[in-house]
Amino acid sequence: MLGNFSYKNATKLYFGDDSLKYLNEELKQYGKNVQLIYGGGSIKKNGIYDSVVEILKANGKNIVEDGGVMPNPTLEKLYEGAKIAKENHVDFILAVGGGSVCDYAKAVAVSAHCDEDPWDKYYIRFEEPSCEIIPVGCVLTMAGTGSEMNGGAVITNHKAKLKVGHVFGEEVMPKFSILNPKFTMSLPKKQMIAGIYDIFSHICEQYFSGEDDNTSDYLAEALMKSVIHSSLIAIDNSQDYEARSNIMWSATWALNTLISMGKTTDWMVHMLGHSVGAYTDAIHGMSLAAVSIPYYRYIMPYGLKKFVRFAKEVWGVNPDGKSDEETANEGLSKMEEWMKKLGVTMKISELGVTEEMIEKIADGTMILNGGYKQLTRDEIIAILKESL
Amino acid sequence: MLGNFSYKNATKLYFGDDSLKYLNEELKQYGKNVQLIYGGGSIKKNGIYDSVVEILKANGKNIVEDGGVMPNPTLEKLYEGAKIAKENHVDFILAVGGGSVCDYAKAVAVSAHCDEDPWDKYYIRFEEPSCEIIPVGCVLTMAGTGSEMNGGAVITNHKAKLKVGHVFGEEVMPKFSILNPKFTMSLPKKQMIAGIYDIFSHICEQYFSGEDDNTSDYLAEALMKSVIHSSLIAIDNSQDYEARSNIMWSATWALNTLISMGKTTDWMVHMLGHSVGAYTDAIHGMSLAAVSIPYYRYIMPYGLKKFVRFAKEVWGVNPDGKSDEETANEGLSKMEEWMKKLGVTMKISELGVTEEMIEKIADGTMILNGGYKQLTRDEIIAILKESL
Structure with missing residues (x-):
């Protein structure tokens, strides 16, 4: 029997080998300061970074760099990313990478304007955000976590030896995700x-x-x-x-x-x-x-x-x-x-x-x-x- | 191979034997004048009409009645519904019924403020709406057409002996749909x-x-x-x-x-x-x-x-x-x-x-x-x- 539930998922998906071009359309809807989040730098080798930066510049965005997101994003990195977002008055977060990068981007989105420790609020007490949430978009470069169309954000606290996931609501989910299967070919x-x-x-x-x-x-x-x-x-x-x-x-x-x-x-x-x-x-x-x-x-x-x-x-x-x-x-x-x-x-x-x-x-x-x-x-x- | 595509479906669904109560929450987001669309009157026999009207009244809405939608909604009926919507300054359309009722509601939503014949614009030339679109919500009483979570609206033109479907975009799709499997039991x-x-x-x-x-x-x-x-x-x-x-x-x-x-x-x-x-x-x-x-x-x-x-x-x-x-x-x-x-x-x-x-x-x-x-x-x- 299907129990009672409600369902809504408003993330827009662009799928295919030409999907990156739709980033142009989407960027028009957001402000000037874009936090560009990515991982260890593989996107610099395979050309995806250059393509994304070109589109950001063509759309007149100020790029705020936030690279080096590790496979299991740490709490220290989250503090750093939230600080970057706040100090640079970031209007929009663009995650370019796999699930860790998308997860981290969502965690930054709810932490930048959070007036207490995000670990305590989101990962111990599992509260919902009460602050301003920065909108997030994703350019996915690997397949796996499903982070591109959900509210999940897993963060690892090494000091406490805890890896905890919080599934946030609709307002934290990516506004759009770009899924190009070709981007996974260089993984x-x-x-x-x-x-x-x-x-x-x-x-x-x-x-x-x-x-x-x-x-x-x-x-x-x-x-x-x-x-x-x-x-x-x-x-x-x-x-x-x-x-x-x-x-x-x-x-x-x-x-x-x-x-x-x-x-x-x-x-x-x-x-x-x-x-x-x-x-x-x-x-x-x-x-x-x-x-x-x-x-x-x-x-x-x-x-x-x-x-x-x-x-x-x-x-x-x-x-x-x-x-x-x-x-x-x-x-x-x-x-x-x-x-x-x-x-x-x-x-x-x-x-x-x-x-x-x-x-x-x-x-x-x-x-x-x-x-x-x-x-x-x-x-x-x-x-x-x-x-x- | 999966070809290129984009996907977005933002309809919120409330599913289950208690789902009608969520109508209260949803109604708060829309204006006072609600066009209540339904079919041949079976909802008056099984009590669904009374329950819906009670919720509408409790939320202070003016109910604009538009019943009698036939199984294959006709163009004549569409003209009638569009006129009702326009003359009564309808802010929100609530469809209570099956696929025909939901389809008709969407057609009314794009026709009320359309400055030409909706048949010509939507069902012959298949153009997208350029007028104001009235938001639609559905209370589904039968399962079949999927109209509760898509942009489809089939209209029958008896004079021309044509039954034609137009699949409208995101802005015409129901804002929410209430799916109570029990409502199908009296069908x-x-x-x-x-x-x-x-x-x-x-x-x-x-x-x-x-x-x-x-x-x-x-x-x-x-x-x-x-x-x-x-x-x-x-x-x-x-x-x-x-x-x-x-x-x-x-x-x-x-x-x-x-x-x-x-x-x-x-x-x-x-x-x-x-x-x-x-x-x-x-x-x-x-x-x-x-x-x-x-x-x-x-x-x-x-x-x-x-x-x-x-x-x-x-x-x-x-x-x-x-x-x-x-x-x-x-x-x-x-x-x-x-x-x-x-x-x-x-x-x-x-x-x-x-x-x-x-x-x-x-x-x-x-x-x-x-x-x-x-x-x-x-x-x-x-x-x-x-x-x-």
Whole structure:
């Protein structure tokens, strides 16, 4: 049954190999001072930075530079970005990069004019912004987080060893996002692989909760099948536009709330992955991958019906002559096989986690409701150990 | 491959058995004079009219009545509604009903302040509105057209024997829509059946075009499977909330442009159905149903790959030991079987079409591109005759 909900997503998307040109139209709607946010500088090598700067200049904008956003944006960097925005009277934030850059841009947007510590307000108390919010636009250069069409902004606090996500409301979501699948073609293979697994995990985490046969579950299966179909092609040949375009579009719809409408969700893989990430600074998608199979094998008996459906619908497992457990396990084995082919990290030990860290990672793992089984600390430890 | 496109859909949706209460919040954003648009009066019998009026009065609105919208809203009615809106200085239009009522409301919204004949401007020249547009909100009482989250507005011109749809832009789309699956429970069975087939046809018409394995096709299959799964349950028991909620939600996503993004579409079933409708005033979904199987059987050889995929993915046809044609035909036979179980009209003769009307209906059928085979007049006649 679809539970009660409301839905609105007003982000405008420009999709395709010519989509950057629409930046001209969009910029006209915003003020002169533009904070240009980007990551480690790959956009300077592949020419995207130059193209964007040219469009900004042609539209008479003052560019306020804010580069160097790291894969897991830190609280220190957020303080710095908010200060830049405030001091330069920034009217508009343009994020050029992947999910981390988009997430960070949204966090800056709600922090620049915030009169208290944004960590306390947004990441401890999870309050909504009460200050002026700077509008954000995105030029996406990788596929994965779905940050281009949602209100999510994950920030890592290294001092507290916490990586926390806040999903902000409509007014913080990007006003527009430019999605050019070609921009993903110059990504390092490892990043693309991690992005693909991040997408898949987003879908799983909304799917593996509840037992109803609702429209959202059908849509989730469709996105999974599309990602599985395109993933190996996209990794095998970075220039395959068809595969890259399907991956990019699936990523957006995997985490813009659509497939969670009217149902419960289970974000425990992200909670485990975030805690691993806070201790290792691992690539986000890889930390999710390394905990997924142990987690799903553990909770499978508690949500057997859904895991059987997953096996049949997503992986084409033939259930004839098999027990439900066997069918469900075969589905997870097929998923594991695909993950290995894709090339994700299957063990947290490969991400730098040692046996001594396990208890602390467990303590740093936020325990959420919504899954087929609410985990205890001991169960979290057991799952993490499975991945050593 | 996903072609280039842009996407934005800012309609806010309130979904669930308590969703009408959100009308209070929304009304606060609009002016005092509200044109209340509804159909033949069933909302007066089932209590929805009273509930809506109570909310309008509680919010201090002046109600301008505009009831009696017919299943295929006519141009005469549109002139009448536009006059009502203009003379009463209407600030906001509230449509309470199904797709026809929502379509008509949007047409009134762009016609009230239009300084020329709206038929000529919107339905012959397909121009965009250049006048003030009155904002529209919907309270949906049946599932089918998707009008609650798109810019479509179909109007029938009886004098010209034409039923024409214009898909307006973002500014004409409903600002909000209230979707309460319970409101569909008092619908006559025949209307619910027709609505379900309308949904299915929307999905098919976006799916059966192009040969690519893209994300939009996977999403289309998901919606089809969800509709098929819930349809017979919903018809068998009008009080089954789960089935009714899935049908209602699938309807919205079947025609809000998502599943057509980046691909071509083929709206010939609607074109044929519209022309049948202009001659018979048949229920929209039934006129689509009556032409579908003859049309798809005819074009199948030209789009064989997609019809094979349809058979396997949507209907679970096992292709082992069969030719592609056999697999594709088995898929269409399963669809036909489902349609009969659902109880749709399978023959245009049952809708009142006689052999003498065929040529005129063919002449009134707009021939569109996008399908696997562009039809000639003779082919249209042959397809229509198959349905006699």
